[in-house]
Amino acid sequence: MRKTLSVDRPDLRYAAYARDRLAGMPSPADPEAFALAYHLLHLSYLVVADLESHIHRPRGWTLPGFRLMFKLWLLGPTQPARLAEISAMSRSAVTNAINTLEREGLVERRPVPDDRRAVAAGLTARGEKAVREAFAEQTRREQQWFATLDAEERATLTDLLTRVLAARPEDAD
Amino acid sequence: MRKTLSVDRPDLRYAAYARDRLAGMPSPADPEAFALAYHLLHLSYLVVADLESHIHRPRGWTLPGFRLMFKLWLLGPTQPARLAEISAMSRSAVTNAINTLEREGLVERRPVPDDRRAVAAGLTARGEKAVREAFAEQTRREQQWFATLDAEERATLTDLLTRVLAARPEDAD
DNA sequence: GCGAGATTGTTACGGCCATAACAATCGTCG
DNA sequence: CGACGATTGTTATGGCCGTAACAATCTCGC
Numbered sequence: 001m002r003k004t005l006s007v008d009r010p011d012l013r014y015a016a017y018a019r020d021r022l023a024g025m026p027s028p029a030d031p032e033a034f035a036l037a038y039h040l041l042h043l044s045y046l047v048v049a050d051l052e053s054h055i056h057r058p059r060g061w062t063l064p065g066f067r068l069m070f071k072l073w074l075l076g077p078t079q080p081a082r083l084a085e086i087s088a089m090s091r092s093a094v095t096n097a098i099n100t101l102e103r104e105g106l107v108e109r110r111p112v113p114d115d116r117r118a119v120a121a122g123l124t125a126r127g128e129k130a131v132r133e134a135f136a137e138q139t140r141r142e143q144q145w146f147a148t149l150d151a152e153e154r155a156t157l158t159d160l161l162t163r164v165l166a167a168r169p170e171d172a173d
Numbered sequence: 174m175r176k177t178l179s180v181d182r183p184d185l186r187y188a189a190y191a192r193d194r195l196a197g198m199p200s201p202a203d204p205e206a207f208a209l210a211y212h213l214l215h216l217s218y219l220v221v222a223d224l225e226s227h228i229h230r231p232r233g234w235t236l237p238g239f240r241l242m243f244k245l246w247l248l249g250p251t252q253p254a255r256l257a258e259i260s261a262m263s264r265s266a267v268t269n270a271i272n273t274l275e276r277e278g279l280v281e282r283r284p285v286p287d288d289r290r291a292v293a294a295g296l297t298a299r300g301e302k303a304v305r306e307a308f309a310e311q312t313r314r315e316q317q318w319f320a321t322l323d324a325e326e327r328a329t330l331t332d333l334l335t336r337v338l339a340a341r342p343e344d345a346d
Numbered sequence: 347g348c349g350a351g352a353t354t355g356t357t358a359c360g361g362c363c364a365t366a367a368c369a370a371t372c373g374t375c376g
Numbered sequence: 377c378g379a380c381g382a383t384t385g386t387t388a389t390g391g392c393c394g395t396a397a398c399a400a401t402c403t404c405g406c
Contacts, residue, residue, distance in 0.1 A: 009339075009341075010255070010258040010259045011258070011259050011260070011261060011338075012335075012338060012339060013259075014244070014248075014259040015335075017247070018244075018247050021247050028308070028309040028312055028313075029308075029312065030312050030315070030316060032324075032327060032328070032331070033312055033315040033316050033319065034312070034315070035331050035335075036315070036319055036327055036330060036331045036334075037220065037315045037318075037319075039331055039334040039335050039338060040213075040216065040217055040220065040334055041217050041220065041221065042261070042338065043213065043217075043334050043337055043338050044213055044214050044216075044217030044218070045217070045261055046261055046338070046341065047210065047213065047214065048214060049261065049394090050342070052394095053394095054344075062361075062362075064361095064362065064363090071187070071191075074190070074191050074194050075187075079384080079385095080384080080385065080386095081383080081384060081385080082183070085183040085184070086183045086184050086186075086187040087184075088184060088215070088218060088219060088222065089363075089364090090363070090364055090365080091384075091385065091386085092363080092364075092365085092366095092385085092386070092387080093362070093363050093364070094385090095385065095386060095387085096361090096362075096363080096386095097362080097363095100361085100362095115371080115372070115383095115384080116370080116371060116372085117370060117371045117372070117383070117384045117385070118371090118383095118384060118385080119384085119385070135201070135202075136201040139201055139202065139203050139206055139207070140201075141342075142203070142206040142207070142209070142210045143203060143206050144342045145210075145337065145341075145342060146206065146209055146210075146337060147340075148336060148337060148339075148340035149333065149336065149337065151205075153333060154205060154209055155205070156329065156333065157209060157330070157333045157334075157337075158205070158208050158209045158212055160322065160326060160329065160330045160333075161209075161212040161213055161216050161330075162185075162188075162208075162212050163321060163322065164216060164318065164319060164321060164322065164330075165184075165185060165212060165215065165216050165219070166182075166185060166321075167320075167321035168182075168219065168318075169223070169314075169317045169318060171227075222364090225364095226364095235391075235392075237391095237392065237393090238392095252354080252355095253354080253355065253356095254353080254354060254355080262393075262394090263393070263394055263395080264354075264355065264356085265355085265356070265357080265393080265394075265395085265396095266392070266393050266394070267355090268355065268356060268357085269356095269391090269392075269393080270392080270393095273391085273392095288353095288354080288401080288402070289400080289401060289402085290353070290354045290355070290400060290401045290402070291353095291354060291355080291401090292354085292355070
């Protein structure tokens, strides 16, 4: 009985209980909206914690650091302000992350010829090797997480998430 | 042209570019796995930041604090260890969160009769009022986020997320 | 009974992140 | 050309979170 496994998980048991309780409440309450938001945030949190503890921390790094290096791997040397935009992070968070990565010799800063304010962060040789290795492991782990869905279901999930992202509320930062 | 709106968003433009780049790479790379994990984590991050900045911070609180109080609202007085289990948080994080909430008079700790180690955290009258008000606002905001999907699509999304959660990899913490 | 092992809550420490303020630089308009 | 506004990167400060270590307490088997 595979179902039993999930029912015994305290987090899923709580989610089911909360949904039932909200179903008995008047109008502002919305069991469906709650369940959707809860499962989205909860799954994301578990995946983040899992990638961090299984892949990146054992190698001495962090998931945010990897995600930044991965972008540099695909994009080449990039300015902190651009990285902040596509990562939905503040510029100061990018500065701090680059400081950490530079301290470990994975990333280096170079001046930008046309703009004396700007700096471009780029991978070092060590950094590129690090990204390639961690990327292979992270891909395997991501595949494990979603292996319970077939290819069509995974495509549907990706599509629904992408559509919600594309229709983000107007005044959302 | 509504499509143009999303294409101009740097984060979605990057995601599409990355997926294409990975499609041209050999075996360990998996464009579908990347796209799924990226959109899941990115959407979750945006929703968290949005709820935090639009609803909870203006009221002087935080999203993690609200999520804890919401659980106490449904469950009644609860031990930190139970809260940590269902929230996938460490016990020390729960302790710190309760400290903050207690300092603001929203939560209080009481001894547990049968176990002299244990403590139960419960909402104060102020805390319960705070939860009810923030809950109504948060529900509205969640509805806005997912309004672009119809009811059936939202149900599908919730179902897919729940199934991934239920099938969490064996060695995931 | 009682002692080994598990559980509970807490604290110390370090990492990531946001906001706000700042200096330096760029772009543009009069 | 010169000044105002916008942009860039950084720093300081504070919040949340995890790991590790700790004392107190409970549980269970001998």
